[in-house]
Amino acid sequence: xxxxxxxxxxxxxxLITITTKKSYRLIExxxxxxxxxxxxxxxGLAGNFVQSASYQFAGYFAFDALSIYILILISTVVFFTSWxxxxxxxxxxxxEIVGFRRVREFYALFHLCVFAMIVAVATINPIVFWxxxxxxxxxxxxxxSFYNKQSGTEAAWKYLIINSLSxxxxxxxxxxLSAAVGTHGTGGIVTWxxxxxxxxxxxxxxxxxxxxxxxxxxxxxxGWVPLHTWKPDVYSKAPTPLVACMSSxxxxxxxxxxxxxxxxxxxxxxxxxxxxxFLFFGICSVAVGALIMLIxxxxxxxxxxSSIEHAGLLALGFGLGNAFGIYASLLHLLYHTLAKPLAFxxxxxxxxxxxxxxIAGVQGLSRVAPVTAIIFVFACVTLMGLPPxxxxxxxxxxxxxxxxxxxxxxxxxxxxxxxxxxxTLRIGSLLLTGEPSREIAExxxxxxxxxVLAPAVVLAVLLLVLSVWxxxxxxxxxxxxxxxxx
Amino acid sequence: MIFFAVHLxxxxxxxxxxxxxxxxxxxxxxxxxxxxxxxxxxxxxGIFAAAWQEHSVELFFVGIFTLVVKGIISSVxxxxxxxxxxxxxxxxxxxxxxxxxxxxxxxxxxxxxQLFTPLYVALVPPELFFLMKGILSALFVTLFLMVNKKGAxxxxxxxxSLENAIILIALLLGLRHSLQLEIAITFDITVWIxxxxxxxEMLYRQFGSFDVSTMNNLKE
Numbered sequence: 001x002x003x004x005x006x007x008x009x010x011x012x013x014x015l016i017t018i019t020t021k022k023s024y025r026l027i028e029x030x031x032x033x034x035x036x037x038x039x040x041x042x043x044g045l046a047g048n049f050v051q052s053a054s055y056q057f058a059g060y061f062a063f064d065a066l067s068i069y070i071l072i073l074i075s076t077v078v079f080f081t082s083w084x085x086x087x088x089x090x091x092x093x094x095x096e097i098v099g100f101r102r103v104r105e106f107y108a109l110f111h112l113c114v115f116a117m118i119v120a121v122a123t124i125n126p127i128v129f130w131x132x133x134x135x136x137x138x139x140x141x142x143x144x145s146f147y148n149k150q151s152g153t154e155a156a157w158k159y160l161i162i163n164s165l166s167x168x169x170x171x172x173x174x175x176x177l178s179a180a181v182g183t184h185g186t187g188g189i190v191t192w193x194x195x196x197x198x199x200x201x202x203x204x205x206x207x208x209x210x211x212x213x214x215x216x217x218x219x220x221x222x223g224w225v226p227l228h229t230w231k232p233d234v235y236s237k238a239p240t241p242l243v244a245c246m247s248s249x250x251x252x253x254x255x256x257x258x259x260x261x262x263x264x265x266x267x268x269x270x271x272x273x274x275x276x277x278f279l280f281f282g283i284c285s286v287a288v289g290a291l292i293m294l295i296x297x298x299x300x301x302x303x304x305x306s307s308i309e310h311a312g313l314l315a316l317g318f319g320l321g322n323a324f325g326i327y328a329s330l331l332h333l334l335y336h337t338l339a340k341p342l343a344f345x346x347x348x349x350x351x352x353x354x355x356x357x358x359i360a361g362v363q364g365l366s367r368v369a370p371v372t373a374i375i376f377v378f379a380c381v382t383l384m385g386l387p388p389x390x391x392x393x394x395x396x397x398x399x400x401x402x403x404x405x406x407x408x409x410x411x412x413x414x415x416x417x418x419x420x421x422x423x424t425l426r427i428g429s430l431l432l433t434g435e436p437s438r439e440i441a442e443x444x445x446x447x448x449x450x451x452v453l454a455p456a457v458v459l460a461v462l463l464l465v466l467s468v469w470x471x472x473x474x475x476x477x478x479x480x481x482x483x484x485x486x
Numbered sequence: 487m488i489f490f491a492v493h494l495x496x497x498x499x500x501x502x503x504x505x506x507x508x509x510x511x512x513x514x515x516x517x518x519x520x521x522x523x524x525x526x527x528x529x530x531x532g533i534f535a536a537a538w539q540e541h542s543v544e545l546f547f548v549g550i551f552t553l554v555v556k557g558i559i560s561s562v563x564x565x566x567x568x569x570x571x572x573x574x575x576x577x578x579x580x581x582x583x584x585x586x587x588x589x590x591x592x593x594x595x596x597x598x599x600q601l602f603t604p605l606y607v608a609l610v611p612p613e614l615f616f617l618m619k620g621i622l623s624a625l626f627v628t629l630f631l632m633v634n635k636k637g638a639x640x641x642x643x644x645x646x647s648l649e650n651a652i653i654l655i656a657l658l659l660g661l662r663h664s665l666q667l668e669i670a671i672t673f674d675i676t677v678w679i680x681x682x683x684x685x686x687e688m689l690y691r692q693f694g695s696f697d698v699s700t701m702n703n704l705k706e
């Protein structure tokens with residue numbers, strides 16, 4: 001029942017949103033209530049799962065530890081993003097950047113994205129997963145060109161073409177793997193489970209080719225180097241609430257897709273090939289992400305490259321092929337999924353105040369908007385991996401795991417982590433210090449509004465709490481997933 | 487693994503391959519749309535033949551969906567955009583025509599070489615190797631089309647052609663889904679086409695052409 005309710009909420013919210021005429025308050029309330037209900041139903045689903053160790057529905061949907069974990073992460077991000085979007089768009093409407101129709105369009109498409117994400121995680125069918133992931137791209141591409149500017153349209157076009165092409169390649173990979181199921185007596189219905197069961201019939205060479213397509217396809221959505229080119233453009237041009245969601249929930253969803261196939265790949269016996277691919281994508285992403293962060297002139301693009309770097313770390317954890325690395329990667333996913341929206345909330349607040357995403361155009365943030373500055377510093381310190389924040393423990397565990405099994409990789413990654421540390425320190429000092437322009441300085445000390453600060457503050461508190469204390473059920477969920485993969 | 491006449495399937499494969507090769511060299515937008523329509527009709531015929539061979543009502547509907555969405559709806563949409571903005575020519579390429587043809591020949595050669603024989607052996611019986619080789623050639627040539635063409639319309643047609651090639655592979659490998667799933671895939675493609683056409687119009691309104699090489703607002 002929780003699943004039906006969970007699927008219905010975003011659809012009903014979409015319907016109410018598109019039929020609403022001129023009432024900002026109503027569509028905001030619908031967005032907020034929908035995100036709360038979604039979170040509540042996800043908790044209900046998780047509760048059912050914990051009680052029975054599995055959850056199936058109508059033969060089309062099922063949950064295991066991995067899907068429940070990803071669903072919890074997605075619903076958390078959706079809740080905070082919906083909350084933040086209310087204040088953010090109020091400000092943009094106030095400044096006459098957007099009007100009612102645009103705001104309504106945002107919420108309607110955002111609800112559709114949420115629906116597609118839930119379907120993607122809940123389905124047992126890799127083709128349905130593919131359709132749902134494509135649906136998230138299609139719903140979000142219209143939002144990338146939200147401000148109807150040339151640069152936004154260009155970014156959206158790039159996003160549409162690159163993501164469509166990559167997802168088609170992922171589809172081809174899925175078709176190659178699925179062919180084995182259709183011809184080996186599992187009834188022809190392709191599910192994650194039937195693919196794993198048919199693993200013995202799948203030729204390892206075909207599987208490797210299929211995995212190349214799958215890695216390229218879903219890896220583009222994750223944003224690994226060299227498949228990352230759409231990410232900085234889209235993150236710098238799309239509205240901040242969408243970017244907050246893309247950088248965390250979308251990333252987690254695409255990563256989920258990759259992991260589902262990894263389970264099948266290990267069953268086929270190409271674990272070594274998968275691990276090597278992960279190490280390749282991981283090192284490339286960490287290296288390129290860190291180096292470009294160092295020379296970045298746009299703070300939204302900076303966080304896009306930070307996302308690429310962290311996506312690389314997720315891959316590295318699994319690429320090590322041991323339980324230690326897998327656990328660290330899962331932990332890293334949790335903290336990154338919470339820290340990145342926080343960073344973008346901070347970036348969004350800066351944009352609302354300064355009206356630019358150029359680092360050179362933002363100075364004296366600590367004087368102009370002290371609370372935003374604290375949020376921004378908090379997000380930066382978290383992403384840098386300083387103690388006591390969670391990313392410190394996940395990165396430390398990752399590095400230790402690397403030094404145990406792949407010391408050279410560990411040394412290289414450590415070097416680039418130091419570079420990204422310096423880059424984050426640089427951007428923090430550039431934005432916080434300096435002399436703000438006269439116009440900005442006149443409004444110094446007056447924060448944007450409580451509506452854009454409150455969600456960021458609550459998210460920061462949640463991040464801090466989870467950094468020092470993980471509930472027992474979450475730990476057992478993480479251990480369950482680690483066991484699945486190791 | 488042979489569900490229907492190999493010869494008919496060969497004809498479908500040939501139509502796909504020839505159409506994507508000509509898509510690479512044609513400069514006229516309307517020719518690109520006609521080639522894509524022909525290709526989509528051929529794919530639909532392939533699906534109808536498979537439906538007839540397997541006595542499958544579901545496959546028959548898949549054929550109808552493909553014909554309606556790709557053969558009719560997309561063609562109508564693309565033609566409307568071309569007529570509305572009087573865009574006769576915009577399918578220019580980064581490489582000139584002789585170089586484009588050389589690369590296309592190389593890609594077809596690679597698909598027909600021994601390099602992929604283990605893949606064909608693992609997937610289909612020997613009598614179907616020529617089909618796999620042809621489809622793989624079409625797939626490579628389509629990927630090259632996406633990279634080489636500057637026109638936004640050509641990129642869209644490239645994506646849809648790639649999808650056609652994948653459908654043909656799925657058909658050849660005997661991969662079948664439920665009707666609901668096929669409807670979902672068709673709906674997804676329809677929405678994709680609608681969004682792509684919306685973006686085509688946006689691109690023209692904001693940049694004054696379909697030439698993606700004129701878009702350089704994101705360089706920072």
